[in-house]
Amino acid sequence: MAKSIAQEFAKGLWEEIPPFRLVLGLCPVLAVTKTVENGIGMGLATTFVLIGSNLFVSLLRNSIPAKVRIACFIIIIATFVTVVELLMQAYAYPLFLKLGIFIPLIVVNCIVLGRAEAFAFKNGVVASLADGLGMGIGFTVSLGALGGVREFFGSGTLTFWEKPAFEIANYAPSFQPFGFMVEAPGAFVCLGLMLCLMNLVGSE
Amino acid sequence: MREMIRMVVVLTVLSAFSGGLLAAVRNSTQDQIENQKLVFVKGPAIETILAGASNDPIVDRFKIMDGDVERSFFVGKFDGKAETVAFECFGKGYGGDVGLMVGVSLKDDAVMGVSVTTHQETPGLGSKAKTDADFVAQFKGTPMKDAVKVTGDGGAINALSGATITSRAVCFAATEAGKVYQRLKPQIEEKLKAFK
Numbered sequence: 521m522a523k524s525i526a527q528e529f530a531k532g533l534w535e536e537i538p539p540f541r542l543v544l545g546l547c548p549v550l551a552v553t554k555t556v557e558n559g560i561g562m563g564l565a566t567t568f569v570l571i572g573s574n575l576f577v578s579l580l581r582n583s584i585p586a587k588v589r590i591a592c593f594i595i596i597i598a599t600f601v602t603v604v605e606l607l608m609q610a611y612a613y614p615l616f617l618k619l620g621i622f623i624p625l626i627v628v629n630c631i632v633l634g635r636a637e638a639f640a641f642k643n644g645v646v647a648s649l650a651d652g653l654g655m656g657i658g659f660t661v662s663l664g665a666l667g668g669v670r671e672f673f674g675s676g677t678l679t680f681w682e683k684p685a686f687e688i689a690n691y692a693p694s695f696q697p698f699g700f701m702v703e704a705p706g707a708f709v710c711l712g713l714m715l716c717l718m719n720l721v722g723s724e
Numbered sequence: 725m726r727e728m729i730r731m732v733v734v735l736t737v738l739s740a741f742s743g744g745l746l747a748a749v750r751n752s753t754q755d756q757i758e759n760q761k762l763v764f765v766k767g768p769a770i771e772t773i774l775a776g777a778s779n780d781p782i783v784d785r786f787k788i789m790d791g792d793v794e795r796s797f798f799v800g801k802f803d804g805k806a807e808t809v810a811f812e813c814f815g816k817g818y819g820g821d822v823g824l825m826v827g828v829s830l831k832d833d834a835v836m837g838v839s840v841t842t843h844q845e846t847p848g849l850g851s852k853a854k855t856d857a858d859f860v861a862q863f864k865g866t867p868m869k870d871a872v873k874v875t876g877d878g879g880a881i882n883a884l885s886g887a888t889i890t891s892r893a894v895c896f897a898a899t900e901a902g903k904v905y906q907r908l909k910p911q912i913e914e915k916l917k918a919f920k
Contacts, residue, residue, distance in 0.1 A: 580738075583734060584734060585727060585730050585731045585734060587727075587731060588731045588734065588735055591735060592734065592735065592738055595735070595738050595739055595742050596738070596742070598742070599742040599745060599746060602746050602749075603745070603746070603749050606746075606749050606750055606753045606757070607749075607753065609753070609757045609760060610753040610756035610757045610760060611756070611760075613757075613760035613761070613763070613764045614764060617764065
């Protein structure tokens, strides 16, 4: 194997961090990251699905016929997504209400299918688990960061567990939120600027 | 041919396993989900209707079989007397069913208050049924035996502007609640004795 397990894990955190480096799975990224909380919630749900699907795809990779592999991936991914949806309804109902339709949409998230196809189908169980975990954490951090920036400028708050933990208005009463940031175009601009920053830091 | 059979077998086995797993997860989370829905969807509606009750209506609830439907009733205690119940009825709205929680005072057979629980109405128009306090306040005090109608249909409720269908749905649900109430009143009174 070319890379160690630790490297497989770590690449998801910076080198190939989704969605910035891979620029995959933008649908939930744009739609959900209006607040830090939503971003992290979505990230965690996706992480769970990623780990589960990577594990099973790599376990079954020798019994899945190549011609129907995509169908098999989708069955596995959809199963985990439905499990997440049920668990979220049972234990984090307010978050479920906010994320709504975007939870079932994890099924078609390119990152999950992409990792199954590009990595788990060709690698061992441990490496696939490390890959899934790394990618998932990377995705969660990215969504959290994106949500944080958008919420900070767009609404002037940072919310954790339903309570505003920080409000700009307390420090600078004349602050006017940039409504643009919580709209979809704001997400694109924000994503682009953050990617630009990452490239600047990375190129040094 | 062999490969073909293999594909079919793999997909079938995988789907079967997935189905089994999902059924197991669903079964084990069902009660918890029901509970969460009570707290987060019906809870706020019940709280607005039964504001000031000395008990927790979500805990103090009972069920009555109405034909083949099971209905949940939430009890509100005021001044130590359990004479108020809230229950949910549905009307057909513009985008799907509109759920309406109706609070009834058994003492004067009248609506104590209503509040919309679930809906898929147009944001900004029909969705106001849930947020516009003035709209739902009109239902307060309506006798349970009367059919509730919007002014355009000869009733007393001013419809939300631009959302006649939603307003009708809410009225329909309120009328439905009246029918249910009259049908089940003896049973409700019977059950309420347990909460006194």
